[in-house]
Amino acid sequence: MTSSATRNPADSQLLLLTAVLFISYLCVAMPLPIVPVFVTAQLGMSNLFAGLGVGIAFLATILSRGVVGTLTDRRGAQIAARRGLVLYAVGAVVALAAGLLAATPIFAFAVLLGGRLLVGLGESLITVSVVSWGVGIVGPARSSRVLAVMGAAIYGALAIGGPLGVVLLDRIGFAGTMAISAVLPCIGFVMTLWLPAVAAHPDAERPSFISIIGRIFWHGAIVCLQGIGFAAIGAFFVLYFRDQHWSYAGLGLTAFGAGFVLVRVLFGHMPDRVGGLPVAIASLAVELIGQILIWMAPHPAFALAGAFLTGLGCSMVFPSMGREVIRLVEPHLRGTALGGFAAFQDIAYGLTGPLAGLLADRAGYSRVYLIGALGAAAGLVIALGLNRRQRRRTRTP
Template sequence: MTSTSASAIPAPSRSAQSRLLLLAAVLFISYLCVGLSLPVVPVHVTTRLGLGNFWAGLAVGIAFLATVLTRATAGSLSDRQGPKRAVVRGLAFYVAGALVAWLAGLWIPTPWIGFGLLVAGRLLLGLGESLVAVGVIGWGIGLVGPARSGQVLALVGAAIYGALAVGGPVGLALLERFGFAGAMAASALLPCIGLLAVWRLEGVAVQPGAGRPSLRSVLGIIWPHGLIVCLQGIGFAAIGAFFVLHFRGQHWSHAGLGLTAFGSGFVLVRLLFGHLPDRIGGLPVAIVSLAVEAFGQALIWQAPSPVAALAGAFLTGLGCSMIFPAMGREVVRLVAPQLRGTALGGFSAFQDLAYGLTGPVAGLLADRAGYGGVFLIGAGAALSGLAIALRLRSVARA
């Protein structure tokens, strides 16, 4: 596969770059809703509601499953009506989901009614995340051009995982101080700031196209790249859903720093090496990244101390960081311009699938083998993704 030199790609205008940074800031603010809830939801389910690890994992994962089921719709909406409309609608769903979850924290006549309300809020949050993320990606590529799609995806990921790094400890602090309802009330306010920021921001033109093939035909082109992202996402999902519970089970302190360690490594690589997929191609970047992620997950699995476990989370963040933009850059190159939203929506759904399934499946595993085994599964998944990436690389060279 040939690579485009970074110096040969025209630089975007200062105005376009500024709007792209504003969109990344909006994504960061909105995704704090996800970051706040990741460590808070399983603690709420297992302590306040008194339910087991499977239900805690399901409550976390159901939002990502909702995102999986709506990515194609979000991408199609972005392609047909423009990414701005997708972003605005997504932010509104974020607010609605946080308010329903807030009600779930206030009104718990029975554990199962409280759990049902929580799940309803998580489903709305998942729909909001789907629309905002796909919309911001399409909007950003429309601003700076497809040749810089890797950098757009890297910036988007830095915003998302930066929010996760901040949101984890902030969510636990809010839980300790104001309870679950207080944390969800804060989550409802954040997307409102995003709505104010984008309301008067100029959108980008819808790309013309003669025909739009089915999602199935698009997935037939991009599925190997999506599968790599899916396997990569299992490691992050394991940290998001079970790192805090793993620390509590070991009687270790500083459990809230797991997502911070992951997010710090993630953002560090994005800021230093976000240009690499556009410069040298996505597959070489993914191959190195998956190897690092596998090592980080294995380190958490065998960690004898909290410091070692946090180091494993940091290494997992380093490894996960560039896989999504690396594979996304390849996806953008494989489809026509009018199909970018649909393709990226389907592509992103693979990652959401990992997030959605890991929670409940890993919860069942944790009930039987302890929390450490969850991270062994994450290491194996990363190694499987590495094997697929090496295969795609060998085919590209042939």
């Protein structure tokens, strides 16, 4: 008896594309918890600089989203994805050089920032192009499913890559870990050679990027606000545990990723079935509880449970809102809209690192997660307002 993947080649191709994203995203996941450790422990700099080392990668993604979306629409998703994989590898090599220059902290930090910017630009290309590629393979009717499985790949990589990075840092050092990070996107590049191209739209008329952002602003704002919780876990969970002298610091991203992937696997179809906003409302409420648990944790088990709940809550917000965004724009604007939409999440990731680092220096690491809770609460209020407005429109003839 043949499997459904055998009967439908598009499903097999989507699975391979998801594997490409998972393997290559380990290049992002592995440095995430160890860059702050490298900056504070080996370079002797403050938490503000540690947060900047993490967050500057997202600055590159924010600034490049519009260009990347247009490139994806005009030249094709496969070209954009392969360029992103190359930038991943080059950025990891530059960060490797920073590890070898730790004896000169200021110079090493400057080199590290250069590598992180390249990785951020690569991530911008990958996340937009791979989703657009997946939607092109299976069709827009299954867009939230594509967003769900791609997100599962990303956060599955985070769940594995986070603790793996911590272990490798202890065993082979920062430079050795970056060397392994440089190899992974090369494997992903080779895997893309077996995937079909999807149609580009080089000549289609397109409105300004700002006008597209205007259509999707509030959906993007929800994604931005929910992203604060994950960014806080990624940048400061290890340092929080070390400051409290708690064990199992490397399991924060694992707990988050486990909750994230669990929901994506079991409920990835829900936005297509019941609508994006109801799913986002429930998700943001769960994230809010998770961030409060980390903020008030008297014991590491509470903090890990909070990370798990944050993963459960964050899991479906991006695909839920992404489904609504895809429905708001024409097919030839899909890459541009997804680029702008993803930029909202990048803003959360890029600003949370340095600002939360500044807060941690003054008020302690736990207060960082109070900010995450307030972000989730604000996103919940916006989602409730959009849902109420949508229901009124549905009832009005």
